[in-house]
Amino acid sequence: MSGTSVVGGPVALGGVVGFLLYGIYGYLIGRAVQAKKITLNAFWLSLIGAGSVLVVLPSFFVSVDTARASSILQNVWGWLLAANLLSVLVVGFATAHAYKTVDLGQKLLAKNRENELLGLALRSSDPVIITDRTGITEWVNDGFTRLTGYRPEEIIGKKPGDILQGEETDMNTIAHMRRAIADGNGFDVDIINYSKLGVPYWVNVSCSPIKIGSVTKKFVAIQKDISDKIESAAAMRQAKEEAETANKAKSEFLATMSHELRTPLNAILGFGQLLRMDTTHSLTSKQTEYVDHVLSSGEHLLQLINDILDLSQIEAERLPLHLESFAAIDVIRDCEATLLPIADKNGVRIIVASSDRSAPQIKADQFRVKQAIINLMSNAIKYNNRDGKITIEIASIDDAFQRISVIDTGKG
Template identity: 30%
Template structure:
């Protein structure tokens, strides 16, 4: 039962008691000879009326208590709303339909740089820079029609003249006739977010620019390497021809000069081919030509080809093969290239001792090749960096041994392209062991992967 109905019921009981008292008085007046009988009946009716009034009084007292409790809860809820409104981290405003501020919390006042008491009564548009006010008015007129506008980004200016980016959420609150009579605003400073988005946009553009530069560099390297390799092959060919034809016509000094031209030309051609291969790998355009071949035969031939370089430094080269099945499916030229790079480095950085090539099969579906030397070794801090392009151990070694620093980078990428992996174990002064593991049969999907 509502408070209104309880009040009406109490009024009705009072009216009933009044009517009974009036009826009693009238009967006594009309029949004086029956006063004793009427008095007894009237007293009974009066007693009943008083009991009903007592019950009504209790109900009214209970109603008053409930009303006081409801008022307390309502006041508590109102205070909670005021606290939420006042101490919210975001700015909150209440304006009329034209944007004149009626209420403002602390956060809104701090954003706009003015005390809340002075903020009330001011139009919100005065905190919008002049050049943006026309667009602000146009959007403001649409809010009552739309009902809700979320994340409306606006540049605002505080009373002190500080500009900041704000995200506004505006809701129209209709009156009893269904028309928008007031607006509820939430203001949030998004300057930091906008700055972060601008940085992300800048870094994204920089990344695209760097990618384009890398692409152009790769194209340039591929083009120049190709253009350089053609005349270099001609130089080597003519040098070999001169060495064969003029062996009895030239003196020992001239022949020695031709040999130096030929060896320098081969070294330069190797550098050009490294650059060409690296540019293809970097651009993802190098593909494997898969075929079945005998791995033992390939390892033996490769070692024999480089035997002369080892003999010049009085190094011994040993081959240990432990393969039940020597047949593999891979690109024989690229496997040879990997072995040449590892053996060349082993010979280059070993001044005395020996080099050992081990080939085995850890599992029936996998092969492993290890190239071990007794050379200068590698510092532990540099092991993780030796597979990076243009990376060499030190400037002194670069001057002593030469090279571009691409050999191991190309080796690492080729091995990964073959779905394999390469590992290094080394101690300074105790030599190095490069161990590569490859699948016995490389799938066709591997040679299309872009290695990065």
């Protein structure tokens, strides 16, 4: 159709090439500005705008012949230059203003953070050190001087570790602190430092970076003397180790003693059994009774020794119980017979208040009941008056329980 223009085709291709050239130019300019750290003022923005006109010129020759392209450029050259300059200036100043606003905000936040840390440092009674980003001391407070003995002029301009660390300072902790400072990060460690007099002490160091944007400018380190805490923990560990050593020695002693006691006791029981079984030399009834008491007491003692050998159960308070039904009076009579020689020697009478075998039987560990009664009666004999007495009573509390009482005439 004559006189009709078509949008697209070769003309559109020229526009695409123009936008592509603008994009490449803008990217390269941005990289250069960033690398050279150029401040974008009116001069630089005008120069960039003028350059963009030159960069886009080839796109005019993509869609039409050279004569037609030259004619178009002659007509629009001034407008193209003015438009590019204006757009670059507007966008450049707007972007610069935005960056300046963001940068100002970051600086204000960093300044507030710095003021907070510095305020904390000034108010703190604990030692405080302020260093530059490389760890060189710029300021210390009075708390630092009180703890270390170093005056400000003796440490300012130096790294704290160069004068505070010594032979007992942990090298791994030092390496961790140095890595953190090199990376611009804070740290929190416990470390051994040395005072000016060479006295070692434990200190907790909490170090925080002061940053502007992502760049660390200073470090504020607050220290806390934890020597008492560390020494208390060490004393507790030592006490625990000593207790474990003493407990081990006690266990070994009891085990050895128990074995040593069982040897002569087994001999006594063996001879007692031989006397009881000897048919060639008949014993009188009284002698037989004495031998029975020896054997009964020996068996009771042997059971006690076996309990000592079972140290794990004693220490855990989990002695096994063997429940059985038996008459309490039989156990009491057995205890009376066992302790009668000692009672006679001390001039103490033993009285069993009840000998009623028809009383209900009790269900318990017979050996443990006997052991408890013997312990009570032994104490009653030991602390009684001469010509005193011990009375053992059995009384029913209800259908389920019986009470065994050991009553003495001693002062206790």
